[in-house]
Amino acid sequence: MKSTPNGSDNISTGLLLQSGMIRQVMAWVYTYTTLWLQVLKNIENIVREEMNNYACFETLMPSLSPKDIWEKTGRWDTIDVFFHIPVTNDKEYWLNSTHEEIITPLLWEFIQSYKDLPVCAYQIQNKFRNEKRAKSWLLRGREFIMKDAYSFHSSDEEFKEYYEGMKKVYLKIFERLGLASDTYIAQADGGTFTDKYSHEFQVKLAIGEDFLFLDNMSKECFNKEVTPSMIPVLNISDEKLLERQDMYAPWIIGVEALAKTLWVPAHKSTKTMLFETNDEKFIVASVRGDYDINTLKLQKIIGCKSISLASEEKVREITWAEIGYAGIINLPVWIELYIDDSITWLTNFETGTNKTGYHSINVNFWKDVPVPEKFYDFKEAKKWDKNPKTGEIYEVFKASEVGNIFPLETKFSDVLWVRYLDENNQEKIPLMGCYGIGVSRLMGVIAEYCMDEKGIAWPENIAPADYYIVVLGENNLEKALWLGKKLESEWKKVILDDRMGKKVGFWQKMGDAELLGIKNIVIFSDKTKDTEKWYETKIRGEK
């Protein structure tokens, strides 16, 4: 196309559409045309080579699976992004977006004793997710290609060694894909699989969907969702402790409104909320007014599976006040109160009073509220926060996830009844790990990462072709074909642009070569001065 089409929600997708490399079939579902498919194959081959080098076995599992195996692990009802396919009145299939339930019983057959461990099988395969809304363009589709690997282990040490080894395999893969200098291993939530962290492989990218917090001293890196954080300045002040005042400020709710009315700055106010846990327990949590509560961190502190905001009805019942006046004063004694460490050193601060219409100011620990046994860290980390472990201010940036690795412990091997015999002939449950790379997502990330104003400057390892031959004039076609065939015989991939006619002249062809992102451009033209060679060469991006 002559220009970037409308409707693409970022620049690289626009360039890919313009060059004809991809076409949308429906929202978040694309056809790959010839050159994009070549990029995919190049990436797949790099992933495959490195996985094989780590002694992983490649397999290919189906997309369809029956309901019963997902019921065994309890995931039929808990994962909501699966496509359910009604088959007959009484039967239903699933379009797999993950394959633990398929690979586990399969590998069980091949594992007899500890001598067969560790073992790892993987596949590069089409996955389906019934996304309710787009996360962004190519990055997360309803149909996408993933490399997913699953490993089995006889001990925690053996698992850890393998898991650390896989990190190196991944870094090697991303290095070969030209992403080495901007790939980060971030700690992330372990999901429902493990109480431990999982690890995400993230590429620094302005349009990334995740925020990473990097400690440049310790090199620790966290996904925002799990970043431990410390406020940048501890407010130990020598301010004189004032008398607590209960202010009547009805219908004015929220930190900002309060700051305006009561002249309390956000960092001297508090934000208090009621939550209900999955086991129907109610708790109260309070954080400094300029922070938000990170429910994932809070949930891990409480030690429950999930938490959600308490209903308005419950808030009224428990605090005896309307919504908006919850605080750490006047709470019923039976309720557990969690206070974030951002409040620890506050003096003369504001809090709700659990009395409709009232807020208290000039509140102080000891005097007005008992000092809790422990302050916690469940604030949502933000810019300028520090790593509590090192005191180092985080570098914060956006990134896009291209891979993740998880300890699965015995979650699947236990219920799917995989056992092996250990050295003493005892039946044991193997530990598992899983390792994903979003292959089609990676293509989108690399496109965005490598683009310039003229197109996608593909890394040579994965470019759709090695040479782009521009032919001007029918009389030069034969010579160009000769060179093309010669290059192909040396295993180079060649695009020969033999479009003729006034409409596709030199600049059009050069522009298309740059749009497609081919590094080596060869020009056959009557104007070529170097008569010995019959052609000129150019390197994309060089003057």
Add this chain to the structure above:
Amino acid sequence: MKSTPNGSDNISTGLLLQSGMIRQVMAWVYTYTTLWLQVLKNIENIVREEMNNYACFETLMPSLSPKDIWEKTGRWDTIDVFFHIPVTNDKEYWLNSTHEEIITPLLWEFIQSYKDLPVCAYQIQNKFRNEKRAKSWLLRGREFIMKDAYSFHSSDEEFKEYYEGMKKVYLKIFERLGLASDTYIAQADGGTFTDKYSHEFQVKLAIGEDFLFLDNMSKECFNKEVTPSMIPVLNISDEKLLERQDMYAPWIIGVEALAKTLWVPAHKSTKTMLFETNDEKFIVASVRGDYDINTLKLQKIIGCKSISLASEEKVREITWAEIGYAGIINLPVWIELYIDDSITWLTNFETGTNKTGYHSINVNFWKDVPVPEKFYDFKEAKKWDKNPKTGEIYEVFKASEVGNIFPLETKFSDVLWVRYLDENNQEKIPLMGCYGIGVSRLMGVIAEYCMDEKGIAWPENIAPADYYIVVLGENNLEKALWLGKKLESEWKKVILDDRMGKKVGFWQKMGDAELLGIKNIVIFSDKTKDTEKWYETKIRGEK
């Protein structure tokens, strides 16, 4: 496994299960393990190379597609093997089992004028079919891999040339896959796409699901469903014409029962049936008693889209008789009667009288029934039948379909509004063709085709490995590894069997090499006599 598992419905599937190459996830849905996947890749690469050599562009289209494009072509309601996926209350997707509706609008963008034609795009991709029942084992699954190609053309001549060229491409592919001597191009029904024949590529196989009729003189080959046929012996007899007799033989229905009761041999009886066409017209068709009616052939003679047996009620209404007494005598004058040419020269034959309880014998044309203007050929072909064109007796055998090619005419390009400009700048509708190869089905066919009593004797081109190295004793492992690495450096694929212990001795390992079907077997053992080489070699299948 030590032996073939139960439940596999043919020998080769049993061998594949025994060797661990495939595992069933649910009925007709399999996981491919490492070696089977290698066979798949080898086959895919051969298909890909030959398609690329014919200047076809490889693409990758999605599995999901929205309802609206299938409604445009009217296929949402007419194809019943698609998986429908409810997404939200008002939206539904389709899991594609064919891709005309996806490729046609895509290629439309790339076709401007006749100069862009012919053009052909293909993919090797996972397909889904909601089969109600298994056709057989690996051959037709609910999820399978296909190569499907779609071509666009500016004239009938250009299309025909391309189509004939594709036949050669296909034959080359099947030759490279080791199937050359038993691949047949059979004429088959064109389905709803075309009034012309389509062509199937069939491999002769005892467990094949199709019957082929081959004329060894003209080399014409037909799928049974469309085989033109002539009875082997024309019954021109000098028998004296007898008087027609109406026999009372109630409750005795069917050719066999009649033969026993009235002593009329099947080849002197007739079988008459009432059909209703898709446009609610009723017709009567009659064939010799030892033949069946081929409704596909009959339907083409009538020139309607589909026919089905008339309901019992309609039979009673039209013939004024109970079911079982229909014949070519006493029919209402308004109804069209089609008589198969198997009856042409019959004398003194039997037919129903359309009178409950009665059959007529000693019936003769002229005397008892008017001679029809034309006799037709709508009998189901059977063994010993002749090709009407050449008079040659068909060779009949079972075969399994591995590919098919179809003229699509303008069915899709018209309604999906693909147009191009011809030499005179006039808008024209391109002709289309489509070309399928069932890649995973092919694997099943080749396995069955190549198996012997010990395993699958894979053709070298697609074998999962080139060498199988048997190592006996830890002390021989190092030497074996050295050879394995050397072979790999020469781009050979190697399986090294380093299982140790008493349970996996020489015969077990040799047996597994043969089960997997690897041609070159190398043995490292202390017993090896040839001290210069440290190893012995064997060729699978040779003593």
